[in-house]
Amino acid sequence: MAAEIAPERLAELVARTLEDAAFVFTEPADPSAPLEAPALQARLDFEGPSRGELSLTTTPAVARSLAANLLGLEPGDRDIELRAGDALGEIVNMLAGAVVLELFGPAAQVRIGVPAVRELAEAPAPGAGTSASLATEDGDRLDAVVRPLAGSPP
């Protein structure tokens, strides 16, 4: 049976990762409101006793903030735009460490996949899995989803 994480716990892990890594502070948000498009999404798969997928979808503005804060860049630095996607990917990588710890515990051997980042013309439709919606102090949304994947590792 696939391990599960409660939505509130997922929201806590997302909030803590954003604060600790990038000094981005968030609060729970209303998931029924659509996330504005275009959006950026970072997604990776992970594997422990069961397999799953973790994604983090947000606005380009949040991704730029992450890049600026992770890299210590001043406003207006061209690197902010260039590295926003990578920054979001790294945040989802860090979040994955917290999620697999929550799902499988510290004794499990895990594999965390390489994040893939893509631009979305439309906000993704809700699907299976556990989701958490948060908003930054500026009101920008971040949606995290943990979804089980079929098949257990050998």
Add this chain to the structure above:
Amino acid sequence: MSYRVLIVDDSSVVRTMVKKAIQMAGLDVEEVHEAANGLEALERLRTNWVDIVFTDLHMPVMNGMELVQSMARDGVLATTPVVVVSSDPSETRAEDLKRLGVRAYLKKPFRPEGFREVIEGLLQGEEAGRGR
């Protein structure tokens, strides 16, 4: 004494973060080499003298565990200090890495203070070794 370091991570963002954290930790760095995976890291190590390796674990092509295992099997590279910087929370993996000689394990997200402690520990170990 100034040091040559190698930073191994598939994320260029993390390589920059580690570089800045090392500088903020006060390590006198002469040269910084970078690699996006374990295979590139081995190529850098074979053509450049490196004093300390900072490596992620989960990378494409060759992961960090495979890199550490390769270094442990090499007569020269086995003596190069390795610090793992990873989001992987597995205590089992951390113990395996320690058995392979990894000197420290920094979990992401990391703070510059964490780097400072690790580097001070590495340097004290080096000075103790020279004093024998």
